[in-house]
Amino acid sequence: METRLLNDLKKLLGADMVLHQPEELLLYEYDGSVETARPNCVVFPQNKEHVLGIVALANRYKVPIVGRGAGTGLSGGALARHGGIIVSFTRMNRILDVDVENQRAVVQPGVVNAELTAVTAPLGLYYAPDPSSQKACTIGGNVSENSGGPHTLVYGVTTNHVLALEVVLPTGELVRLGNRAVDSVGYDLPGLFVGSEGTLALVTEVTVRLMRMPEMVKTLLAIFNTLDDTTETVAAITADGITPAACEMLDGWTLRAVEAYVHAGFPLDSAAVLLIDIDGTREEAESQAEQVADVCRRHNAREVRVARDAKERDLLWKGRKNAFGAVGRFSTTYYVQDGVIPRTKLPQTLRRITEIGEKYGYQIGNIFHAGDGNLHPLILFDARSEKQLRGAVAAADEIIEFCVQMGGAITGEHGVGMEKDRLMPLIFNENDLEVMRRVRDAFNPTGILNPDKVLPMKKGCGEIYARPLPDTGASPS
Amino acid sequence: MSLASKTVSARLPDIVGATHVIGEPAQLAYYEIDGKIPGAAVRPGSREEVAEVVKFAAAENLAVIASGARTKLGIGLPPARYDIAIDMARLDRVIAYDRADLTLAVEAGHSLSKVIGLLGDHRQFLPLFVPYFNRATIGGTIASGVDSPLRQYYGTARDYVLGVEYVTHEGVLAKSGGRVVKNVSGYDLHKLMIGSLGTLGVIVSVNFKTFPSPVETRGFVAMFDSAEKAVEMRHRAAKSPLTPLTMELLSPRVADLFASEAAARICSGAMPPDALSPKHWAFTSGYGGNGKVLARYETDFRKMAEEAGAVRAAVLDANTRPPAFSRKREFIPIALSASFSPATTIAKISVQPGNLIEVLKAAQETAESYSLDWAALVRGVGVIYLALLPGDKDEQWRARVMNTTNEIFAACERVGGNAMIPWARSGWKNTLKLWGPERGDFAQMQKLKKVFDPRGIFAPGRFVGGL
Numbered sequence: 001m002e003t004r005l006l007n008d009l010k011k012l013l014g015a016d017m018v019l020h021q022p023e024e025l026l027l028y029e030y031d032g033s034v035e036t037a038r039p040n041c042v043v044f045p046q047n048k049e050h051v052l053g054i055v056a057l058a059n060r061y062k063v064p065i066v067g068r069g070a071g072t073g074l075s076g077g078a079l080a081r082h083g084g085i086i087v088s089f090t091r092m093n094r095i096l097d098v099d100v101e102n103q104r105a106v107v108q109p110g111v112v113n114a115e116l117t118a119v120t121a122p123l124g125l126y127y128a129p130d131p132s133s134q135k136a137c138t139i140g141g142n143v144s145e146n147s148g149g150p151h152t153l154v155y156g157v158t159t160n161h162v163l164a165l166e167v168v169l170p171t172g173e174l175v176r177l178g179n180r181a182v183d184s185v186g187y188d189l190p191g192l193f194v195g196s197e198g199t200l201a202l203v204t205e206v207t208v209r210l211m212r213m214p215e216m217v218k219t220l221l222a223i224f225n226t227l228d229d230t231t232e233t234v235a236a237i238t239a240d241g242i243t244p245a246a247c248e249m250l251d252g253w254t255l256r257a258v259e260a261y262v263h264a265g266f267p268l269d270s271a272a273v274l275l276i277d278i279d280g281t282r283e284e285a286e287s288q289a290e291q292v293a294d295v296c297r298r299h300n301a302r303e304v305r306v307a308r309d310a311k312e313r314d315l316l317w318k319g320r321k322n323a324f325g326a327v328g329r330f331s332t333t334y335y336v337q338d339g340v341i342p343r344t345k346l347p348q349t350l351r352r353i354t355e356i357g358e359k360y361g362y363q364i365g366n367i368f369h370a371g372d373g374n375l376h377p378l379i380l381f382d383a384r385s386e387k388q389l390r391g392a393v394a395a396a397d398e399i400i401e402f403c404v405q406m407g408g409a410i411t412g413e414h415g416v417g418m419e420k421d422r423l424m425p426l427i428f429n430e431n432d433l434e435v436m437r438r439v440r441d442a443f444n445p446t447g448i449l450n451p452d453k454v455l456p457m458k459k460g461c462g463e464i465y466a467r468p469l470p471d472t473g474a475s476p477s
Numbered sequence: 478m479s480l481a482s483k484t485v486s487a488r489l490p491d492i493v494g495a496t497h498v499i500g501e502p503a504q505l506a507y508y509e510i511d512g513k514i515p516g517a518a519v520r521p522g523s524r525e526e527v528a529e530v531v532k533f534a535a536a537e538n539l540a541v542i543a544s545g546a547r548t549k550l551g552i553g554l555p556p557a558r559y560d561i562a563i564d565m566a567r568l569d570r571v572i573a574y575d576r577a578d579l580t581l582a583v584e585a586g587h588s589l590s591k592v593i594g595l596l597g598d599h600r601q602f603l604p605l606f607v608p609y610f611n612r613a614t615i616g617g618t619i620a621s622g623v624d625s626p627l628r629q630y631y632g633t634a635r636d637y638v639l640g641v642e643y644v645t646h647e648g649v650l651a652k653s654g655g656r657v658v659k660n661v662s663g664y665d666l667h668k669l670m671i672g673s674l675g676t677l678g679v680i681v682s683v684n685f686k687t688f689p690s691p692v693e694t695r696g697f698v699a700m701f702d703s704a705e706k707a708v709e710m711r712h713r714a715a716k717s718p719l720t721p722l723t724m725e726l727l728s729p730r731v732a733d734l735f736a737s738e739a740a741a742r743i744c745s746g747a748m749p750p751d752a753l754s755p756k757h758w759a760f761t762s763g764y765g766g767n768g769k770v771l772a773r774y775e776t777d778f779r780k781m782a783e784e785a786g787a788v789r790a791a792v793l794d795a796n797t798r799p800p801a802f803s804r805k806r807e808f809i810p811i812a813l814s815a816s817f818s819p820a821t822t823i824a825k826i827s828v829q830p831g832n833l834i835e836v837l838k839a840a841q842e843t844a845e846s847y848s849l850d851w852a853a854l855v856r857g858v859g860v861i862y863l864a865l866l867p868g869d870k871d872e873q874w875r876a877r878v879m880n881t882t883n884e885i886f887a888a889c890e891r892v893g894g895n896a897m898i899p900w901a902r903s904g905w906k907n908t909l910k911l912w913g914p915e916r917g918d919f920a921q922m923q924k925l926k927k928v929f930d931p932r933g934i935f936a937p938g939r940f941v942g943g944l
Binding site for chain 2: 102157177186235239344348372374433436
């Protein structure tokens with residue numbers, strides 16, 4: 001990287017806010033995915049003026065820029081695929097406003113997801129989207145990826161909770177999209193920018209909706225002897241007209257891994273369990289919990305446990321949220337996949353995943369958001385072997401292809417990033433993708449921001465494809 | 478006949494069949510928008526035919542406006558150009574309804590109420606109880622972006638539209654999103670389509686998440702002698718553990734509107750006597766659940782109403798609630814009825830709930846200072862539908878409406894809200910701030926319009942800032 005650019009960045013941010021030594025950059029080669037890519041430098045802006053300055057420099061030196069929160073992403077969204085500057089938002093981590101009356105919060109992008117709930121909980125409020133990495137991941141990263149989590153089944157994912165954004169466009173403009181009231185007039189710009197995976201803008205401020213804590217939460221653990229009974233129960237709960245706050249499934253193998261680590265009391269000999277939250281007023285939670293327990297029993301649950309208090313509930317959820325960590329005790333590396341299917345297709349999809357694991361010779365654990373059909377197969381492999389990595393990716397691709405055959409999608413909450421851009425043609429044809437490319441090019445015309453993510457290159461096209469639309473000279477109106 | 482219209486009448490029958498091309502002036506008058514009548518109208522029978530029509534229009538540089546039941550074409554500025562009306566009525570198929578998955582894919586011309594009826598047979602529904610409910614189509618509902626009383630609990634279309642298929646300016650079919658309830662594959666372009674008035678493309682089908690119907694529903698109504706007290710009741714309900722399905726405040730004048738013959742023509746059933754009073758502000762809320770849940774809501778609501786100083790309160794049951802609910806749903810058509818004003822103007826103002834009383838006061842004072850009759854329906858999430866009911870449609874009344882909306886919009890802007898005028902007389906539109914005050918993000922909207930419609934053939938001139 002040009003020394004002049006490094007010097008300009010240091011002048012803008014201070015020397016200690018610019019990392020460029022190889023050993024300093026090592027950490028930033030990774031996120032939570034199996035991809036790696038090394039940036040040329042990492043910078044830490046502390047305010048939006050810094051972000052504007054960084055974007056101006058990147059444009060002047062024609063160097064790619066990639067935004068990054070905590071680096072917990074699972075699709076390589078925050079990796080510098082073609083090198084360049086990583087803009088880490090960890091120093092922009094202030095909660096700017098919590099408005100109890102209007103149930104709004106305004107935060108900088110580096111605020112950690114769980115911190116927002118921790119700060120607002122004493123006021124009776126919380127921030128609903130709760131990715132499993134919520135103790136580390138940032139709201140800015142959540143906005144870029146449109147993150148979900150177990151409790152998004154009834155309350156919705158990030159996009160359903162974001163009212164307004166302040167962003168810096170790669171062309172160097174600071175823009176506010178939406179405001180603190182609902183129904184912003186005009187095109188739904190926040191709706192487009194949330195989930196654009198850092199390819200349209202860098203987010204410098206986020207206005208979110210806060211939810212009121214429910215009066216009661218009932219947590220149920222339903223234990224099954226067969227996978228089919230478990231998956232059929234999920235569809236039956238929905239068919240019965242109940243939408244739980246969360247409905248998570250852990251298969252037997254994952255359960256045993258988790259139990260050895262968390263000691264939550266998960267049964268070691270079962271085929272699978274469902275972890276279900278029901279919330280609302282006391283009357284709603286109690287009656288729906290009874291209804292759900294009935295459905296589980298009708299579908300051969302051998303036992304339905306109800307957490308007696310908050311302590312028991314937290315322990316069960318600790319098992320779920322720390323599952324990926326627990327798996328680390330069995331395998332040095334694992335590949336977390338993310339596919340979606342219509343929830344009625346769970347039985348055959350889980351059977352297929354088992355077959356694919358056997359075919360390629362990998363242990364695959366399943367721990368996922370069963371209620372909305374969002375699968376997370378965990379493929380265990382040894383990263384020291386290139387062959388093992390390639391095999392794991394091939395197995396994962398086959399799983400995703402099956403999800404698409406079932407009427408599903410290639411990612412439910414982890415994003416496309418640099419992991420699945422090549423899989424986009426499984427669900428989108430060239431017309432669909434071309435419109436998305438043009439939208440990207442309208443905001444990111446030189447491709448300087450997070451290049452080569454989300455959208456695959458055109459077929460048989462190795463050259464620069466980011467071609468702006470021909471300007472016809474006609475006014476659009 | 479102009480050269481353009483000659484080409485049109487020669488080529489369109491090849492695409493949709495001669496019986497589905499309308500060229501007779503008398504018949505074309507039906508497709509009028511703000512006084513403009515198109516040169517031709519077509520009734521395509523498939524998504525592919527819509528694409529071919531657009532491809533032809535693009536090649537000839539003709540402007541198209543798609544419409545369904547034509548109930549919400551009052552929204553938007555008069556079109557800058559309008560050559561071909563695309564009547565979507567024949568695109569009325571249910572593409573897929575997977576009831577166990579709670580997902581639905583349906584063509585744009587399908588009747589909204591019929592599709593909700595179909596879901597009802599399976600104890601499911603779509604929370605889109607929008608104005609002109611019995612006639613509205615899926616496509617028009619999504620393109621116009623109108624909201625429903627049920628947004629209190631279920632949110633708006635952007636929260637449950639899973640994907641959209643549309644025709645691009647090149648006349649090809651493209652899609653965004655999918656048919657599963659959770660999906661982050663690609664950009665959410667379907668969110669841009671919602672409320673875009675067809676200025677980005679022609680929506681040909683929409684995928685929805687459907688919802689299980691509540692076991693039983695009830696309505697709660699409480700009467701207050703001031704707007705302050707009614708708003709205070711809203712705040713109490715919002716802070717309570719209750720999560721009702723609907724929550725609205727109605728200004729005193731709404732009692733007359735809902736009791737009127739016009740309302741009886743539009744809605745079925747008679748308004749329950751004494752449910753509203755022309756002397757009071759009303760707080761109304763619908764809720765659902767089993768017997769125990771319903772009892773809890775009633776107890777809590779009654780207690781809150783008493784604490785907020787209600788004059789009286791009542792519970793509406795399975796018989797009395799539907800007529801009241803349908804009138805809230807149809808507030809706009811009722812207010813637009815000629816029996817109240819020859820020039821009803823509807824302003825939509827959204828603010829944070831904490832600013833509601835301030836903006837309501839400003840609205841009331843401004844309207845009254847110009848001697849304008851008015852009625853307001855206020856959604857609990859902070860959306861005010863203000864019906865201004867001028868005494869006549871002449872220049873003097875137009876100026877009063879203009880001044881009133883400008884002043885209210887300024888008050889709304891001061892508290893960081895959003896404002897627009899979804900319904901006004903065609904002749905008044907160009908002098909009113911139809912799309913509200915100027916916006917800082919307009920340049921970004923222009924970029925999008927240029928991507929989706931570089932030649933300006935989709936409903937040109939109708940949207941924000943003349944997009």
